[in-house]
Amino acid sequence: MAERNRRTVRDLRRGNRARVLQRLYFDGPLSRQELGPATGLSSGSISNVVAELAAENLLEEAGVVDSDGGRPRTLLRVAPGGGLLIGIDIGETRIRVELFDLSLTELARTERLLAQHGYDVDRIVGHVRSGVADVLRDAGADPRRLLGIGIGVPGIIERDAPDGVVGDVGSVVHGQTIDWSAVPFERLLRDAVRVPPEVPFFIDNGAKTLGQAEMWFGGGRGAGASAIALIGSGVGACVNHGDLLDEDRSSQALEWGHSTVQLRGRRCRCGSIGCLEAYAGAEAMRERWQEAGGPLPADADDETALAALLAAAYPADGG
Template sequence: MTGTSRDIRTANRYRVLRQIIASSPVSRQELATVTGLSLATVATLVGELLELGLLTDVGFEDSDGGRPRGLVAVAPSRGALIGVDIAETYVHVEIFDLTLTVLAQAAVVLKPGAKRPEHVVAHVAAGIASVVEQSGTEPGQVLGAGISMPGQVDRATGSVVYAANWGWHEVPLLSLLAEHISYPLHLDNPLHACTVAELWFGAARGSSDAVVVNLGTGVGAGIAIGGTLHRGATNSAGEWGHTTLVLDGRLCHCGNRGCVEAYAGAPGIMQQLRDISPASPLLHPDDQTATILALASALEGGDPVAAQVIRETARYLGAAVADLIQLLNPEVIVLSSWVAAALGTPLLDGVRTAVAARTPARPFAAAEIVLSPISSDPVSLGAATFALEGALAAARQNTRRAVRR
């Protein structure tokens, strides 16, 4: 019971800080209204965050005659957070201040033959060192780094349990990184990172039930229920990309056939292009990024082959999104990641049309389908929030140790 109480307190502290980051400056009264916590609880939690140096008092709000309310805001220079987006084709690293404003970034393209753990670890370590140096951040100011890795990950052990597109099984990623990086490290996957980013700063902000569809090399769906990220029993919730869309369909990297990912991920879109026009100049056989960008450019120019590829992709994706709406009845579905950003409105319009044809009117009307409005890398942004969450949990533990002494 004591452990549960402490966990709830840590979660509430994180909840209050999240709201302050999203709405700074803000009064304690407004925080109580938005979070649903009592004013006394909010005042205590804000006091703890002030003592930790994460917040600062910034004066009082305008008053119409009543007692003026004190305002608090995040102290941006009191720490830094790192977010790492490990994707199938690149490693992207960003460092943020405590308002989650980007201070510096670094990126490297992953070549097809450079996906062994030691290669990825070297790129991540170099990227983190680069952004810390670029931003002029003192190493002691870094509160932690959140690492996003595609596939099934074990947050408790810091291991990649299974990554289908990489051929990784039980890779102790955080232990390998810790040999080169001294900051606290926190592991999760891009589905969860994107969902948190959208809940904090994107299209899902203020929504209770939301789904963030991640369209890249892989495909997945981050799920928020009651405004909170849903992880599932083994942190595997959201592997919707490996649900069956077409019985005995295309072979997927996971070994099954007919998965959503095999039709809506970047390699699946490339296959659609091959099926429609095998000799198309838009096809770059060894470069999925170049192929998707070529399709996007050709689409703007009215190319009929590109238009047909996007129509077919949207038809498959829309059928799979319709299943999500039937199953979860969300308020918003956000199309995120680099493929969605590249193909943009034509893909979105096609998905909406396909969903409308396969979904009952009531849940369809309630579900807004949109592109992610986040202009930066949502995965790095979301990963940084995992580092923030870990830093708050560690601060709570340090406080308890100090009290015992």
């Protein structure tokens, strides 16, 4: 436990920078005076961090406001031109790749549809490689300005070094439902995706990344704890607990869809019997709809099937 809590000066500096940037993302523009109470940092620390971030073109001034009897206050915001970010969602039916500026304004996006059971590793890596190339080209963006690439994937993520430090392999993915066993996904992407070698890859469970996004920008904002469900072809969940800026805050992805809800029930695609996903997942609902005699084209994917099911359950004429 002592090793875990031992923090270096570099850790403190990085944490302070993150707190300032996060508060400006969520509540900005803010003045230096407002950043102090918002982050819990001293005025001296705020001055040092702001000076560093401004020198790196990560912050910029956003105007001046009058104060009560004192000098006008200069507002600060995240500088959109300070860098580029790429987000990738590897879902059950498609891969979505999006390019953002540093203010999280979307600059370009592309999608790659996945065929049924289309989780061949080489195919996925190829889709990511071409998707990244497409969004950079469409936005006329320089890959040298990339600050990072975030990727949400199905499955459990294992890192080959503590605290997410990248080693020779990087993040390894274990995904029973997609038939991935110890796939060295980060290494494969680094070998394939044409970006500078210093650009970091951040790979995590898709339900966990969704839960984090909801806590930052969605329905979980301001909540001390949340449980967020991800229901699609599969069923997942993310449980968050603790303050958004607290380094000890926990965020955990759960294999909720593979909890047993029916003894001797339907067989799940994971191989077990009676899983929640065997009843509530899109693939399972499509199968149950067909078993009940519901009309459905033979080549319909999960989205088409669910649209037909909902249209039948809630007809437009109210009948």
